[in-house]
Amino acid sequence: MFAYYFQLGLRSLRRNPILTALMVMAIGFGVGASMITYSVFRATSNNPIPQKSGQLYAVQIANWKTDDLDKGEPPSALTYTDAMAFMQAHKAKRQTALYPIAPSVIPADASRLPIEENSYAWYGDAFAMFDIPFLYGGAWTQAQDDAHAAVVVIGRKLNDKLFNGANSVGKTIDLDGHDYRITGVIDEWNPQPLFFDPVNTGGFGDPIGLFIPFTRAVDLQMSTAGNNNCNDTPGPGWSNWIHSECIWIEYWAELPTTADADAYKRWLTGYAAEQQRAGRFKWAPNVRLRNVTDWLDFNKVVPPESKISLLVSLGFLLICLVNTIGLLLAKFMRRAPEIGVRRALGASRREIYVQFLVEAGTVGLTGGVLGLLLTGVGVLGVGWVFDEQIARLATLDASLVLLTLIAAVLATLLAAFYPTWRAAQVQPAWQLKSN
Amino acid sequence: MLKMTHLSKVYRTEVVETYALRDFNIDVKEGEFVAVTGPSGSGKTTFLTIAGLLETFTGGHYHLDGIEVSQLNDNARSKIRNEKIGFIFQAFNLIPDLNVYDNVEVPLRYRGMKAAERKQRIMDALERVGLASRAKHYPAELSGGQQQRVAIARALAGSPRLLLADEPTGNLDTQMARGVMELLEEIHREGATIVMVTHDPELAARAQRNVHIIDGQVVDLSEEPRFHAHNARVADA
Amino acid sequence: MQIKPILAALKRHKAGTVLIALQIALTLAIVCNALIIIRQRTEHLSRPTGMIETDLLTVANRWVGVDEKATPSLGKTDLEALRGMPGVVDATYANSYPLRGGGWSTSVNITPEKKKEMAHTTLYFSDDHALATMGLKLVGGRNFRPDEIDWVDPKAFDTTPVVIVSKALADKLYPDGSALGKVLYHSGATKPSTIIGIVERLQVPWTGTWAGNFAENAILIPRLLTGNFGSYLVRTQPGQLERLTKAAPALLFKTNRMRVIPDERGVRTFAQVREQAYKSDRGMAVLMGVVCAVLLAITAAGIVGLTSFWVGQRRKQIGVRRALGATRHDILSYFLTENLLIGAGGVIVGAVLAIGMNLWLVSHFEMERLSLLYVAAGVVALLLLGQGAVLAPAMKASRVPPVEATRSV
Ligand SMILES: Nc1ncnc2c1ncn2[C@@H]1O[C@H](COP(=O)(O)OP(=O)(O)O)[C@@H](O)[C@H]1O
């Protein structure tokens, strides 16, 4: 029976090719536009570390007066003073302070130019906190953190460049004229968005390929390669700067249970109260713990372009659907006499439903194929509107292909529901009455 | 009132040419009630559509109310249809989207009549066909006979001088058919010229004059013995 | 016109009427808001930076393995080398430049009070070659003298005795136009800076809406920043730009190879800088434009489709109307009026939707308020679109011969 309805559908669609083409195009464009913008939205609103996003917390504390804050929220970064106090207190299962640095790797081969690598200074805990996979070796130890050791973890790409992919653990590399011993080489690790530091990366960017201990970086007076915000002039020199109220450090704590998180928050509030008592803060404690998804939200990692274009294209799809409802209604009701005859000849209402829904489904599927083509072309053109860093994350993968087709068919069936219901209401006697 | 001489009508399709009317001559005087009979496909409807300016013809002459109509443009023809001619179709041809009142109003609207006069005329016409109480009904809610009476009211409302009816009783039972016929006779008595196509010999007999069409031509009835009796009645009148 | 009977007939085709009206309403809502986005995004595309943008090269530079204290001498060597190159008119070193995307922003005032911020501004740290290299037009006062230039650690920077400001900022601080020779206090400093020069125009490094209210407020500081990162700006002689995009970095590496010039966006002509800075704005505007066009086309097609169907469905009654005396023009205007009525219903709902949607967008994104002018334009456009779309089917309807009335079904 399905095959029969399918055939009937095809024949009917061929009878008014223009109307059919119109519907297919409406569905195709609507679904295509929605899927293109969805592919971007999906990429930008991605949870980069789903297994742990609820256990990792970014720590914020208001070290500036309320006037200097944005909507009363504590700033997105910390002072060196606070970050060090938190590290020393060691209240979380794991914790790290971090900031982006810009060292250059000087190849041993003097004929090669220095290599720039996206780099971070942080603590050894970070590797386990962020579930970073190792190819060779592993993280440096807490003892090495404490010793301000000259150790380094490098990424796979840099390892390929410098050591042709061989196990380089124990070897040394030269960063800005200082030697560092490699303790580990990490495997592919490229969370997008770069959740641990959306403040300095904007959320998207190349993978990070080099890490050194935070303590070492500060010893060497490596400035942040990211943002540094001051509400007052810190005075000359490194020491004045790191002891100022300038903020430039991100801080993460791993707190496996909500009880842990609550306890940490209490401790944090206590710390702020202590600062208030000591006279450093002249305001009540204002602290935040935000897990990964809240943190990405707070930092507005999903660009407004992505949300707006997704909204606009969903509106576009809605209009296409309204359009399709109208056209299907026209198409189905034109066949009221045929329906009357079919009903008179014994077709049940259910059978009329199935016949017309199958016809609509055929339109939907064809529209889906067109939508898929448009999505394919559109995804290539995403770089036109969005940053390359974001554009390359928008891809047409199997799940998007499936989603496009399903969305097209479902949307069309939804649109077909009313016209089909109307068709099924046609009485067997209708065509006997005049007009 | 209505005079056709040597009129012909050819339908050209890709395959064939059909002479629906050929060397067709007829003269209907002002105030006459003419019944047109003939076998199916003989050209009766074609004659009425040309007479009512619904269609143009291929050759010959047609004078309506003394005017040669082949010279008229589409707008002038619309105006004549609207003001001088009333139509009653076999299939009623009410507009399903409009209720009885609005249906009767259609020709008056095109005449650009004032609202008050329109209302007067519509109610009068509906009164005459006995459907004043059904003004708010839609065609689908009426029986065949009632629908045809609405169609007659629509034709009457504009007080046409020429009423053309194509098998007005064809879709009705005998009882209803008689009612419609009585209405037409009444209208005729009031001075309208009526040309009615019918298959029903009984109804045809009640007209003043009978015209028989075969193969697109008017046939002299005096040579048709079957209709002698009716002719006698015509003579009586 | 015969509005009442048309309305009466439309009541019998509620679904189709509502669908067309709804489509028009939604289209109006989206098109109006898309237009606002387009306007907002294209508004600044042609905003001049204040620089002469032709024959200008930018080179991002990062020193490798050097102490911050060493950068002044390295920078001087580089600048001397660049200025000595054939085809180079002048060169300078700066922390940032217009449209770069990143830079230094701070508050500015004409009194040393910290609290009140009179204006927000960007700071460009550069030297006495900045005006000539960037091609800025001095409209008052003078350029920096070489003896006023120095190097400073960005983390220890406080203020300088003299500054050059953009005219926009000068007028903001001293609306009576007397800024030259007066003082300003920036970044909450307690020491004044005297305005010794005013340039006609100088844009900030950012193009986003957040920088919209200080887009042309700039202060040139006669200091070069130590630290290992900065940008060289090179003004070339006409026709030399292309050659120098290769030659300039090559020369820099020859002078000192312990540096990194990023592969991506390291060496850019200013034309490339401008294109990249506005890329997403232009892309978004084009995207919205395409969406609008397709949307209008689909809506028009929908109207054509449904009206054609109605005409087909009503052939017989059109014939009857013709038989009853309707002229072709009557039939044509019937369908045009019908569409106008539906369209009117649609645009009324659509205008409300458009404004509601805009209010929502304004509260959630950095969006501008929708001006009623746009709504009015959208309303007219959609009504015209509807009339245009209905024209073909209506013409077809007017050509239905009156004899159609006698045909069975
Ligand atoms: N539109 C048309 N196209 C082609 N042939 C037609 C058309 N209308 C009528 N005819 C032909 O003209 C002839 C007369 O038709 P008609 O006037 O309808 O006959 P009647 O009403 O007497 O039954 C028939 O042979 C019919 O097939």
Ligand SMILES: [Mg+2]
């Ligand atoms: Mg006939």
